[in-house]
Amino acid sequence: MDQYNHEKKLSILYPLIGFFSLVACITSAIAWNHWKFVLDVCVETNCGCILNGFTTLTYFTGGHVAYCHWATYGPLLSILFCVIFGLYHVFRVCMGTGKSRTGTTTVKQRF
Numbered sequence: 130m131d132q133y134n135h136e137k138k139l140s141i142l143y144p145l146i147g148f149f150s151l152v153a154c155i156t157s158a159i160a161w162n163h164w165k166f167v168l169d170v171c172v173e174t175n176c177g178c179i180l181n182g183f184t185t186l187t188y189f190t191g192g193h194v195a196y197c198h199w200a201t202y203g204p205l206l207s208i209l210f211c212v213i214f215g216l217y218h219v220f221r222v223c224m225g226t227g228k229s230r231t232g233t234t235t236v237k238q239r240f
Contacts, residue, residue, distance in 0.1 A: 147211030150204035
């Protein structure tokens with residue numbers, strides 16, 4: 130495979146990964162904000178996260194809020210990375226020289 134096809138695939142792959150990372154951020158934030166007051170029954174810590182929660186015989190307690198912070202804000206760095214490299218590869222595909230063409234002439238015919 131030549132470089133142009135690799136650049137073309139990367140120009141599709143990076144924005145796609147960035148989009149799915151954004152979807153992961155939004156969906157985890159929605160679930161966290163929906164359940165944070167219901168699950169926060171701990172006395173000494175903030176345990177309003179649905180991730181890593183545990184159940185007892187009488188109630189359900191959420192996990193530590195740091196798990197939801199990581200699930201919500203963790204993909205933001207990958208979104209930034211994908212936007213930068215996605216724009217770079219889209220620019221190279223759209224503004225590049227295109228597919229390289231191999232010539233059939235010999236060196237003597239060129240001069």
